[in-house]
Amino acid sequence: MPAPRSSTSPATFTGTADYLASADLQDAVNVAVALQKPLLLKGEPGTGKTRLAEAVAAQLGLPLLAWNIKSTSKAKDGLYVYDTVARLNDARFGDRDIRDIQQYIKYGPVGRALLSKTRVVLLIDEIDKADMEFPNDLLHELDRMSFAVDETGAVHTAEQRPVVIITSNNEKELPDAFLRRCVFHWIAFPDLEHMRAIVRVHHPDVEDKLLQTALVRFFWLRKQADLRKRPSTSELIDWIAALQQTGAGIERLATDIPFVGLLLKKESDVQQLVNMKDTTRGLRM
Amino acid sequence: MFLAFFYALRAHGIRVSTTEWLSLVQALGRGFDRASLSTFYTLSKSLLVKRETQYDAFDRAFAVTFEGLEGTIDVTDELLSWLDQPIPKQELNDDERALLQAMDTETLRDELRKRLAEQKERHDGGSHWVGTGGTSPFGHGGQNPQGIQIGATGTGARSAVAVAGERRFANLRADRVLDVRQLGAALRRLRRLARDDGVPELDVEASIDQSAKQAEIELVFRPPRKNRVKLLLLMDVGGSMDPYADLCSRLFAAAHQSTHFAAFKTYFFHNCVYEKLYTDLERGDGVWTRDVVGGLDQTWRVVVVGDAWMSPYELLQDTSYFTFGDKKTPGIEWLRRIAGKARASAWLNPEGRRIWGAPTVKSIRQIFPMFELTLDGLDRAVDHLRGARPVEPGADTPSSSGR
Incomplete structure (x- = not known):
């Protein structure tokens, strides 16, 4: 979790409350x-x-x-x-x-x-x-x-x-x-911990467990080699907002990726995911 | 010592210019070196390295130069205190935890060095290698209570040499192929060709501009912006190309995504091009090669992907044994015809240079300039196709390791 460094002078950049810089x-x-x-x-x-x-x-x-x-x-x-x-x-x-x-x-x-x-x-x-x-x-x-x-x-x-x-x-x-x-x-693309901090900035009230599951799901999805367009930070943030607002529970995340259209923007990528026999692979709680 | 660093960088292929070196000296003069070797690491990296593809080479040079000096310069105390900090234990079973707690810091560091020496690439998940998200004691984003964290953001307790030694950027190296997007970016550079040729068009804006300046009607012409490049992509599939199927499919996807070509055609072949080129090898769907050759002209560029590795008879003899139709034309003649009609052509070979001396590869290199199927090789091939840095057939295309 990147803590902003103590600022020695106003001319030093340390990242802002809503922009976490490594x-x-x-x-x-x-x-x-x-x-x-x-x-x-x-x-x-x-x-x-x-x-x-x-x-x-x-x-x-x-x-x-x-x-x-x-x-x-x-x-x-x-x-x-x-x-x-x-x-x-x-x-x-x-x-x-x-x-x-x-x-x-x-x-x-x-x-x-x-x-x-x-x-x-x-x-x-x-x-x-x-x-x-x-x-x-x-x-x-x-x-x-x-x-x-x-x-x-x-x-x-x-x-x-x-x-x-x-x-x-x-x-x-x-x-x-x-x-x-x-x-x-x-x-570099944020790692899981950094990403957790970034999501927290945007959704301060998201439940810990939901966030953890969503992050693991997200990074698992990004690792799939055949994706034409890998989901990025902004897509994750939108997705978590959707999960939160619709109250889609962790149970659903365990077996499925709801609102996958928010993460995958290419038809072929969505198809790829559907074709995967076991979408729970890689999911750990 | 810093000069040693300079030469280490050069030895690893990072050509640091005087301007850049002076910037570093200037930055050090401003007190950026106060903190530690870690700061020096990020400072010198951001000032001396200008391509992410060279991050890995930089890391290696850094590790070589400063290895062993770390204890004397770095904030080792911070590192040690960090190791004492409890971290939520999530996924470690009791046995593993007991085992790891038994290791003291010194053992851990030695073990880290040992694993880094063995490890060749980035690693995520898992329990042994240095990487992210796993339970190995080394890496970051993991769950080991006593591990050495490497390269995580913002802890301020990183060891520079350990960070350098981790070689996080190994998969950004120019001589490796990454993903579809990067391949696409390389192919997109073919677009620039567009302005070199074609019938000049009226540049309305420049005409108005000039007319207003000159106070009389002045027409300005320029070559069209439209892309006139046509690309024919031929891919060897099956057999000895099987290990590269994934790589080839990525290149294929990238080329298909590139919508900027005036025309784009792709066919498959097996081993060598004969009288037929395929759209679907399994079903045998395809077109006659002579029709494809007939459709080529000076607006076309040809890229062939294959290992060029076959028995000499498959390349040189007539093909009556395994084909139908035009049996008299050997494969090499088809290749010659294709290369002869197009404006420029290149052969991308996923196999390393060590096999390039093989008889069939040699013969094919007399027709097609050959490049490695890596990002770097593709870049060079695109340069060649654009006419920016033409390579004669048979000439030794520069190896990518020199960069």
Whole structure:
């Protein structure tokens, strides 16, 4: 059971009441914050990579700027977008002074993080969704914490270096030059004890025995090699909520997995489970 | 000692750059080393290792460098006091408990070292190996009252070398194949090919942008984003491939999940490709190989999965003994035709390199560049298929252990 470490200074991350961070992860965050390097997080889906940024922002008392990367995201969009269409429109119909280019510069999340007068947490979520070259295009800006707006010639340098947290789902290999500049942490899937603590955070009043049985069932299910998609933390939490609300007892869990649709999201996986002769296998109380 | 660590890392294939090493020195200067070797372990891991596939190599390097020094640096007292803490006993029968209580800490530690030396992989459940959820005295999430807990979160009483020695990350190594999702992720990289070829399309957004900037109509073209890659997957099944059935089915599942190919076809064969390729081997359902070859063109990539291990006559002679129809064409000729028509092709071999010198494997390698069927090998094969790092047939594809 991970007990949050005693906080020595407000700048230390120890995990929050509703986000339990392992000691390794706390160390990684604190190193990244102290060395002012981006923290790169990888791990199975559902291990709380994105939520970590929220927890860090909450605990350090900093605002959070999130940038959710899509396959079409361009590095420059994160800094700023020059809204040429608005300017063209204004040139013909508008009454604004189109010589003032500054007003057509719209800053993206990275741009706003670097411009901010106070320190912020910048989350670059799922960086691997974008093009292969995307991380390299951001290298200079993240390294120097400054960027130039070509159209106006202005150079902005961050007064307070933001805490940068980057997540990746491992869909693409990230470039070496980028990796060298990051602090890296791979979030392992929680073990049973850690998972128990996580569920407790979400369902503080769940019965001990029910929780234990449900956890054993859950980890047994995850171990089945043929599953196309293994259930993760969020699915477990929903499932336990369902078990609690419907009052499905431990007796039922012993012979069956009720509401299996909450855990297994693929038809073939559900079928796989049905085909198993003895679903009570692996269940111990 | 820290330089020794640096070279140990290199020896284990982790190429630490100067930048990264300096970051570590900088971090140590800030007092992160105050606590213990455990902190140094997590600190150096997060700064020097950037791929989870290298965690295992890191653990080994760490254990080699710091083994034996632990007592002098680490917070051993904490470890010992932790061992005294009672833990709810759930699943241990009386005999086992009596036996385990008889062991003192020293015995336990020696035993741990012994078991770690024997143990090659992660282990969950059970009563002997180091792992999780069992009754062995070593590991975490288990029920042994006096055991050594390893790698559990937040206790603050871990021994760094023990954590390193546990090799929790052994199954993340790049030279092992993991699950469907990871295979899928590797295959997905084939998607990038899409932008390299095809008739350029009008880029509406860039056109508007440029027109506005230039104050005149400016049309911008770019290659289409659509994936034009077509993939033909041929899999050897049965016989000598039986031990790899599970691995192959995972690759098969991953390829099927990849919906991003413009076209995706998969057939089975046994031993070698002859005049027919099968959709169902048992029932003999299939198509004529010549039709498949006829459908191939420069938009196709071919991946063959097989051990390439057979009797030379099965590859080289005419096949009248065991096939019907087109008897005159030997297997190797079919392979040649398939490789010749496609844009690029690769052979994934689940068997290790030690058999790659066998006559039939050698002959096939003259036609198909061969890669190991591991994550690393698949990555290299995808690179080759993309044209990013092409490998000539017959060339020695780099071994995955170098990474």
